[in-house]
Amino acid sequence: MRPSKRDELVQEALKVFYQNGFTATGMDLLVKKTGISKTSMYKHFRTKDDLILAVLRLRDEQLRNWFFRRVEELATRPIEQVLAIFDVLDEWFEQPEFQGCMFIKASSEFQCADDPIYSQCTEHKKLMHSSILKYVLAIETDEGEIPSDVAEKLAEQFMLLMEGATVLKHMGVSNSAAQDAKLAAVSLLQGNGICGYDA
């Protein structure tokens, strides 16, 4: 019902964790940054890990919603949507708050395979993967649909390019990571006999 405190906490905690790291951020810092008392926090979440899980759930929802909404704003034909993915990636990189992928970072700090935080990071990537696969499967060529094994291989390769771009951008290795990835994607489509796009 309330729009309030709990959501407010999760939203603010997201920013702090994102900029500052999970382990490195103490609950006392969250108190200072959010103005919410520690007692209230522990009423809403039994442990710090529970709060982190809630933050990751919010992030997953926000990011996927925004990402694919933008993709569909930028293009309508599936083949163009696939390439638009990399333009949206670039938009993300250019946001001033960009600090890499929160799930890559979380899974680095909580890398134990049976940690629920780790599992949730894996889940997020799998959801990204399956959304991308949908776009690839929807592509139609002159000979009809793409064989599903080809589509799956392409979707996987696009994921590789996206994650690589995210990492190299965040590490300050490449400024043009997203556009380089896009060019690679074009090559990969062409290599599989797909070229019904004009950009």
Added chain:
Amino acid sequence: MRPSKRDELVQEALKVFYQNGFTATGMDLLVKKTGISKTSMYKHFRTKDDLILAVLRLRDEQLRNWFFRRVEELATRPIEQVLAIFDVLDEWFEQPEFQGCMFIKASSEFQCADDPIYSQCTEHKKLMHSSILKYVLAIETDEGEIPSDVAEKLAEQFMLLMEGATVLKHMGVSNSAAQDAKLAAVSLLQGNGICGYDA
């Protein structure tokens, strides 16, 4: 010059930081795991961050030496060496100690742009990049050498594939990340008119 304590410390600290994270690992845990007294540690390194920097220097040296030695053991012709990169990547992934890329993880925990740890992570990736570029530049096609702008684009794209594969493998999203990346690399080479290999 003894072979001793200092190097021993850095080597053991590497393992602990790699498995356990940097912020999450306290100096007391290092004492327990290495058997070296805290006083000795602080004789060798003024701060924990200095120790981390030494660990990263060792890791950079170890990893790059091992990686490109293996590449050159697996193949002699540049075109084949480029593809062997992804086989070596796979070997790395299958090592039981594999826990992702230490530099990606370090730069996630120390993401402030002016942090020397962050800079050192960036540096490592740039060194990887330039080694890969060397292999690509050495490729000879029927029409002679590859234009340097094409080689640079390819090297960048191979980096994207490698980092993406490392992340997706570490996050448990894909088991075949390195081989998927290799197939993508083949496509990218073909897309640029390069196909003088037989695998």
Added chain:
DNA sequence: AAGTAAATGTACCGATCTGTAAACTTTAGT
């Protein structure tokens, strides 16, 4: 106006954090 649920401040727990001080023992080279 009374009742109730939510949020608050403050003070605290025991453990752990990075880093230091001082005194003692081992080791290596002359």
Added chain:
DNA sequence: ACTAAAGTTTACAGATCGGTACATTTACTT
């Protein structure tokens, strides 16, 4: 055998860690 460096143990400082107890205040419902 003497010295000096390198290593050790033990104890500690001061801050911060995740998490809790308790008493109080706010704000909405009836």
